[in-house]
Amino acid sequence: MTLSQEFKPIGQDHASLLSFLEEARAQEPVFFWEEQGIWVVTNYDDVDTVMTDAAHFTAEGNLGVMNEGYCEEARQILSKGIDWINVPQINDTEGKTHTRLRTVMQEILSPKRVREMQPKIERNVTALIDQFVDKKHCEFVDEFSYPLPVQVIFDLIGFESTDHDLKKLQLWSDDMFRLWLTPLTKQEQITCAQHAVQFQTYIRELLEERRRAPQNDLLTDFARELAGENARVSEDEVILMFPMNIIGAGHETTKAALTNALYHMLRKPERWQAIVDDPSTIPNAVEETLRFDGSVFAWYRTVRDGVALGGKELKPGDKVMAVLGSANHDETKFNEPGDFCPMRPKRPKQMTFSTGRHFCLGAPLARLELQIALEELSQRLPGLRLKKEQPIPYMESVATRVITELHLEWD
């Protein structure tokens, strides 16, 4: 069988996936995956080239052409909102437009703002643990890893639970994201279109409110930027950033990273014991969980100019899938990559957050959330363990590794 025929990333267990990728890196590090019509790039240096070589690889079109096949009712509803097909988004633009959007987002998601988030994240983590600590068991996704990043992002944006219906906002934002990326039935298209437009109107009104009454939050920063004489972004661009580049980009990814981290830390009790005994090792444990089984397994580019990669000729317009999760296990960069080893002496940059001009803008925030979560959980629940004999179900996805249910218990 060829690598293309053998490659079945959906539903494959982690160990078999890693062993397939090891074989691919050794035999044919760039191969064409017939089923999806896309080049699969597996070794570290080639993944690095795909993500950093802007002359040959572009992120333009990354999110796909917006679904042209919406039903008439959904189109009617969407026409009342932002023409999002033509409004540029940070993750599928390049050149000056990308730099312009990224500069603004970078200033607003600044290290200072991330530092300021620390006490709020700690409060959120404590409150979530308080809710299940006496039960002696929990379903981690539902009770911790789903709600935490939503709360953190809503705090960052400035949605206070006292003033806003957070569940409704989450639903509206999720539905806008689904409209973009998921095949939907006609009825779903209509509902999602309604929610997308409601969400846009809501953000527009809040930006206006913050213009009148500033606070210390993202909405206020964006309102200030828009009100400036030389505003670098348009109001429509800002409105789309909230569901797509802040909530969408930061929620599912961090949720999955938290669940993966807990799963791998608890698979071997001595890993958990090590952070219970010495919390100063937690930052290294976080890095190792991100490297070992990152939540974004692969990311996409399109070939701009014909180029040779891994002995293959890639043509303009070809789609490329850079397997970040394989680069993170490349034996030429990481000693014994299959070992989970938080204290590994040689630690090259891992690829979970990508690299280059599109490097994830939320990486510092995600790392901080993971760190605080592991600190609090290990100190308050030193005896935490996986419930025995549970299946570990994953979402059906090629690009991400998302555990959908994880049962934990303690005495």
Ligand code: HEM
């Ligand atoms: C563990 C959690 C996370 C992972 C694994 C992750 C991973 C990624 C990856 C792989 C990319 C694609 C980069 C590329 O195209 O080369 C990306 C982009 C991005 N991420 Fe994250 N992300 C995480 C959390 C977050 C959070 C919390 C936020 C925001 C609050 C965020 C905001 C963004 C933005 C705005 C981009 C687009 C950057 C650009 O195109 O210039 N991410 N992320």
